[in-house]
Amino acid sequence: MSQSFLPPDTPQFRRLWEAQEGLCALCGKPMPASRAEMDHATLWKKWRPTYDHIIALARGGPDHESNLQLAHALCNKRKGMG
Template sequence: MPVSPDDATLMDVQQGGRCFFCGEPVGAKATFDHLIPLAYGGIDEPSNVVLAHRRCNQRKGDRLPDAGELDRFFAARRGSRLGVWPPLRALRAAEEGQEWIAVARAISQEK
């Protein structure tokens, strides 16, 4: 299920109206960043999406989120109806250098 306007509003509240990556106010021009990029099997659902400035979203590109970003995401989503997509948890638990393998395995188990 793609991100609904209600989901976007809840994300905005959870993120304190700030860009997930730089922490500056994001305003009405927020974009959706897929933590696990669509190009690599990520899903277009709230459990894999954060609000970000367009420039921050472009700067992140197709990289996976780092441990600090994941920790912030998990903390913001604790108890939220938006949830956390299980492959993000697998990514956080992955050994260094094995991140893409862990993500690919977790995505394949989701299908």
């Protein structure tokens, strides 16, 4: 799975972003809305918003928006599944 370093800009992303008010679903802290908010590309890579499957696909979760939330890339990685 490759994800752009640019902020995702899709209707789905916007719906999730607005539903979560820009907060990470895993740690509850604000996520940067764009690369421009971060001083360094390495920080953006860690803290950029990424899609997280609430129920992992490997555990039978649906690949559907109802099973998606936004989380920091780092939090998503720590959780250990996408």
